[in-house]
Amino acid sequence: MGQETPLLSLQNISKDFYGTVVLQDVSFDVKPGEIIGLVGENGAGKTTLMRILFGMPVIRETGGFKGKICIDGQEVSFTSPFDALDAGIGMSHQEFSLIPGFTTTENIVLNRESMKNSPLNDVFGDRMSILDRMDMRKRAEGSIVKLGVKLDPDMLVSEMPVGHKQFTEIAREINREKTRLLVLDEPTAVLTETEAEVLIRALRQLAAQGISIIFISHRLHEIIEVADRVVVLRDGVIVKDTPTEGVTVRDIASWMVGRHVATERVDEAHRYFEEIILSVKHLWVDQPGETVRDVSFQVHKGEIFGIGGLAGQGKLGIPNGIMGLFPGGGEVLLHGKPAPLNDPRTALQMGMAFVSEDRRGVGLLLDETLEWNIAFTAMQIQNKYLKNFGIFKIRDESAMKKLTEEYMDILHIKCTGPKQQAKELSGGNQQKICLAKAFAIRPDVLFVSEPTRGIDIGAKKLVLDALHKYNRDFGMTIVMVSSELEELRAICDRIAIVDEGRIAGTLPPTAELAEFGLLMAGERSAKSEEALSA
Amino acid sequence: MSGKMTPGRFLRENAVIIIFIIITLAAIQPSGLSLTYIVQELLTRLGRNSFLVLALLIPIYAGMGLNFGMTLGAMAGQIGLIFAINYNITGVNGLLFAVLASMPLAILMGYICGVVLNNAKGREMVTGFILAFFMDGIYQFFVLYTLGYAVPMKNPAIVLSRGYGIRNTLNLDIVRQSLDTWWMLKIGPFSLPMASYLVIVVLCLFIVWFKKTKMGQDMRAVGHDMAVANSSGIPVNRTRIIAIIISTVFACIGQVIFLQNMGNMATYGAHTQTAFFAVAAILVGGASVKKASLANVFVGVVLLHALFVVTPNAGQKVFGQAMIGEYFRQFIGYGVIALSLVLYAWRSRKEAERQREGLRGGTAAAAQGGAK
Numbered sequence: 001m002g003q004e005t006p007l008l009s010l011q012n013i014s015k016d017f018y019g020t021v022v023l024q025d026v027s028f029d030v031k032p033g034e035i036i037g038l039v040g041e042n043g044a045g046k047t048t049l050m051r052i053l054f055g056m057p058v059i060r061e062t063g064g065f066k067g068k069i070c071i072d073g074q075e076v077s078f079t080s081p082f083d084a085l086d087a088g089i090g091m092s093h094q095e096f097s098l099i100p101g102f103t104t105t106e107n108i109v110l111n112r113e114s115m116k117n118s119p120l121n122d123v124f125g126d127r128m129s130i131l132d133r134m135d136m137r138k139r140a141e142g143s144i145v146k147l148g149v150k151l152d153p154d155m156l157v158s159e160m161p162v163g164h165k166q167f168t169e170i171a172r173e174i175n176r177e178k179t180r181l182l183v184l185d186e187p188t189a190v191l192t193e194t195e196a197e198v199l200i201r202a203l204r205q206l207a208a209q210g211i212s213i214i215f216i217s218h219r220l221h222e223i224i225e226v227a228d229r230v231v232v233l234r235d236g237v238i239v240k241d242t243p244t245e246g247v248t249v250r251d252i253a254s255w256m257v258g259r260h261v262a263t264e265r266v267d268e269a270h271r272y273f274e275e276i277i278l279s280v281k282h283l284w285v286d287q288p289g290e291t292v293r294d295v296s297f298q299v300h301k302g303e304i305f306g307i308g309g310l311a312g313q314g315k316l317g318i319p320n321g322i323m324g325l326f327p328g329g330g331e332v333l334l335h336g337k338p339a340p341l342n343d344p345r346t347a348l349q350m351g352m353a354f355v356s357e358d359r360r361g362v363g364l365l366l367d368e369t370l371e372w373n374i375a376f377t378a379m380q381i382q383n384k385y386l387k388n389f390g391i392f393k394i395r396d397e398s399a400m401k402k403l404t405e406e407y408m409d410i411l412h413i414k415c416t417g418p419k420q421q422a423k424e425l426s427g428g429n430q431q432k433i434c435l436a437k438a439f440a441i442r443p444d445v446l447f448v449s450e451p452t453r454g455i456d457i458g459a460k461k462l463v464l465d466a467l468h469k470y471n472r473d474f475g476m477t478i479v480m481v482s483s484e485l486e487e488l489r490a491i492c493d494r495i496a497i498v499d500e501g502r503i504a505g506t507l508p509p510t511a512e513l514a515e516f517g518l519l520m521a522g523e524r525s526a527k528s529e530e531a532l533s534a
Numbered sequence: 535m536s537g538k539m540t541p542g543r544f545l546r547e548n549a550v551i552i553i554f555i556i557i558t559l560a561a562i563q564p565s566g567l568s569l570t571y572i573v574q575e576l577l578t579r580l581g582r583n584s585f586l587v588l589a590l591l592i593p594i595y596a597g598m599g600l601n602f603g604m605t606l607g608a609m610a611g612q613i614g615l616i617f618a619i620n621y622n623i624t625g626v627n628g629l630l631f632a633v634l635a636s637m638p639l640a641i642l643m644g645y646i647c648g649v650v651l652n653n654a655k656g657r658e659m660v661t662g663f664i665l666a667f668f669m670d671g672i673y674q675f676f677v678l679y680t681l682g683y684a685v686p687m688k689n690p691a692i693v694l695s696r697g698y699g700i701r702n703t704l705n706l707d708i709v710r711q712s713l714d715t716w717w718m719l720k721i722g723p724f725s726l727p728m729a730s731y732l733v734i735v736v737l738c739l740f741i742v743w744f745k746k747t748k749m750g751q752d753m754r755a756v757g758h759d760m761a762v763a764n765s766s767g768i769p770v771n772r773t774r775i776i777a778i779i780i781s782t783v784f785a786c787i788g789q790v791i792f793l794q795n796m797g798n799m800a801t802y803g804a805h806t807q808t809a810f811f812a813v814a815a816i817l818v819g820g821a822s823v824k825k826a827s828l829a830n831v832f833v834g835v836v837l838l839h840a841l842f843v844v845t846p847n848a849g850q851k852v853f854g855q856a857m858i859g860e861y862f863r864q865f866i867g868y869g870v871i872a873l874s875l876v877l878y879a880w881r882s883r884k885e886a887e888r889q890r891e892g893l894r895g896g897t898a899a900a901a902q903g904g905a906k
Contacts, residue, residue, distance in 0.1 A: 099763070127748045130747055130748075131747065
């Protein structure tokens, strides 16, 4: 065995972004005709690894990487994705890279069309050649046959079912004569189960023809079904590289989410809640990239309700939809009264507030002072911090200053004073301003979305402490959406995991890590809501 | 969006054409014009205007919208004509000279326009529109000050009495209708300018052929999705610049054909409405910002000009003022453009909504959303 030269060999790949290590000493080989299942949570480094493999410019712009990439034993250095294509590496992205108005054939041979010479070639070059549509069709059909699926070569992509788009995309990659390694990033994410099965069969067929595949997926049972070997990345390190034989979904799930250091819960006492404050039924939200399909849950008064899940599964769409920032439908009841969707103002007036994950876009008025930022929503929605002169109102500057100083104190906001501009603060302090802005309207239910994204560890703790404090001291009900399971486990009373736009299950924070991993992977667990009441 | 063609949907999608046909038919009677006159007038205008309207097609294929920057090509064509008159080159030769002399300028203008539009992706139309205004200033400076001053002019008849600058109105008698009359076919009461038609047919054939080339395919790809085209290695910016250059050169030739039929040229104003009328025509013909065909061009030219022929007379008869018809011309031209743009934006928003709904996939919520 070991004598065979691997097709691709990654050796000691390390990469950091401005000091933050995202990949450390990553090494693995891909043999010809082998299917590798690559799994890992968000931020585990999968994307960065693939970017390095493809020579994406962003890697060089951020200081390059350490380690070696070898193809057929030869070290290579790609300076652009086109070099990688030339070396025989093809990639199919999670978002389709297809032209909707073109047919299957035209997409498969895009920019590699067969051509016949025309008289104008000599004057204007090759681009004036006539397309040879017969030959293009023949080549496209060849790829489709090689893939072993049914695709109409003349159908417009815009009229295809999603599954066929995915097949078209893969057919395009294998249409390049040289393609020997395919990287598929979540190819089954948008497919129905039957389509996914067809795809997996097709991949097996490709592998049998000697094409190697790196298969990235969060659906772990598919990994086990299709891959010869599974490589698990966690926090930039390969924690497991093993043949799939005998491995269970549960094993992979626990490797994926396992942590060396678990964040300690502040209080272990199990709290009980009676009154239901927020009830969401059959919510759908059209947030691009975070589509919510059908979500129902209830939040009790005074609890911290966590919503977790992998990126792109729809967890962010939930608060954005309830607060009316993206079009949605379904039923939301606050205190038993229906809250209208698609209407941020009423949502705020009814006593809900939202700290957006898009801190700089939605959360802050970057060019304005801290006073303005903190008092802004309260001023707009509740007419606070205004002096009323009958026909007009003016801002109550001193009240705003007092308010700001109060929050600077409570949340330990590091700044030069209430008059500083929001854009001058660090990420962590900006996040605290966002929180202060939401706290200032004294909401009954506070949604916080990715509260610790992009801020350093010390600031993370302060933000979480602030949420905890407001919950315990003022009884504020908090719905916290986060990609970081650990922080959800640290402060939430219950945690719902969202998968493919639906809630896969709700677990107590003390549940085993593997249970969370299984839910994220779309493997419904037996233990869910019932576990809580027990 | 394929689906059943209901009467309601047919009306909605062809609203502009239907309104045009109704107004025109209603105006024929009060205008008092004979049908023969109207048809002859349309035959002439087809030869005069079609080339300019055809110049709009390629940028639409390349996803750059309606090329309001074609005015730049028209300016180049006018400069060519000025020199043809200056050197007293008569007939079709004069036209050929004008086209050849202005071609390098048109290519340069197209290149500049293309580069500017590449820096304003997604806002090509308004950028082209404003760019045309800006270039108008440079054109005026060139024609009004440098011609006869920095560039010696041989023909004193076209120069202002102060010794430099070109007169307000240029008499194009020496090339007047030279292309139209080169081969004039008489059928009954009608005369058909066959040579002009032939040029237009050749251009149509070129466009059909061009769509089949690699370049044409690349343009379609770029027009549909720049990011995808780029990631497959198509040089997006270069392709877009070429589309604009081709359009500008066609506009230059088109303006020469247009002016030879008119027989005189308003030196400082002839180009200002070139793009406006061409754009109105193609939109009336049923084209949109993203989609256009040869048929749209000819249907549009016939419909728009049928209206233009009958309304001044109808206005004269009904309201006692020909100006009413003139007013209608402007009003309807701009109205059509605005309406088409709004309809287009409305349709693309609907389409985006429909696609987002598709994402929800198979839930009760999707069914509910779809039923709305």
